[in-house]
Amino acid sequence: MVDLQGYDFSSHLHLFHIKGYDMLLDVNSGSIHVLDEQARSFIQELIKADGNWSVAHKEFAAHYDREMGNEVQRELEQAYHEGSMFSLPEDLLSFNYGHAVPKSICLNIAHICNMRCRYCFAEQGSFGQAREIMSQDVARRAVDFLITASGERNNLELDFFGGEPLLNFDVVKETVAYGRERAAVAGKRFNFTLTTNALNLDEEKRNYLIDEGIAIIMSLDGRPEVNDRMRIHPEGAGTYHDIVSRIREMVAMQPVSYFVRGTFTAENLDFSRDFLHLCELGFENISLEPVTGGEPGIALEEEHLFQIMAEYEELAEIIWAREQDNKPVNFFHFNLELNRGPCLPKRITGCGAGIEYLAVTPGGDIYPCHQFIGQSEFKMGNVAEQGLDQSIKDRFAWNTVPHKGCLQCWARFYCGGGCHAAAFFANGDLSKPYQMACAMHKKRLEAAFYLAAKRIGG
């Protein structure tokens, strides 16, 4: 009999019910199980009995046949011996960033924007700084900085971000050419992405992005009225009809990778309708992110969580229905890599901000990520110099799952401890996760597990 006395069930198992399915995540192994009523009931009794099999059997027998309890126990023990049940945690404190070096840059190539989105965390592109665009010289220095700083890492990433990067398109092109040239000499490879509001995504730029194999993320919030309440021209008019045709034309050209990315706010808590609208426009790779911050009326509050949870379940249903109809759609936040996912060290070190991932302003200043730009206490250096502020690096290197009070959370290996910036801006503390984001993340995970169950046993 497997000895479970003292096993920390609440930290190492996640038992949940979603849309008719009883499911169990064995947190430390990453195994996911679908349970029938008897298995769910027996496990509940086992948890209540703190791992005492005899007590669990006795309580179980009050409702079910005793032999059924024996069957469930045999299956649980077999799963245990396969390593997929009641697994124990590894020594997570022994994992760290090790030899991690910068390998990924968010290049804020333009701190100007041709939209005035009401929820913009970048303060209409400027991040509270001067409205300027990046020079060729600074962009080249950023590439040089990354190639040198990345040491033995081969796969480098550069995302053109802003503001609106297409407002500095010549420097985008020059940077791609320069980056490829320098990477070839250094024996490395650049993956380029570009995040745009699509207003200036004309034929010339679309052709360029296709020819260069640049992955593209295009912003569109969903239904016309929803998009046009938030994503507006400087004079106040909505942008939907200006951008939707450009995005569709871009997608029709089959970019190497694309996402249509929307933001939902307190004003469109029925965001599954926006997801459906984006599906109906023919988009197959969609992301809908909860707004971060925002003015009163836009910001997401705890009172909205109930509806947000229901919407995520509705999204899962829409996705499943489309798959049954041979119209699959890839929703970024349900897109879990369940079998070839990242290693544990990656999972507990999260996004890599301040260590592997850095953001660079038009003036060349370096910050831990795009969301920290303009926060002077987080300025780490400048691309004109090699080297980064060690004390800031240390703060981020320390800020991993085991140090953030996340060791009791069942979602700890899927969120990396959550967004550093969200923790900082919500709680004034890098190591205090933003609980609203945690709640939403957990629901997305449950929905993703549910979809996995449907796909396998549906």
Add this chain to the structure above:
Amino acid sequence: MAEHRLPKPRVEGSNPFSRSIKLLLYYLKEGDRMSNHIKTIVKPNLKSDKDTNCRECQASCQSACKTSCTVGNQVCNK
């Protein structure tokens, strides 16, 4: 649950011991774990052996995600 319960072998008789043996023989023959009640849809997959922590995989914010941290959808590059 009925819609996704695993196919259960048909076993006759009311003797629990005999029933268990028949179930065991069935699953041994099928080459699968006994799984009347528990269906494993994802096997153990969290790796931490010596080949891990190579840091070659994508940074999570270099994609459609710019405001929340998601590492569970990254693909191991090894």
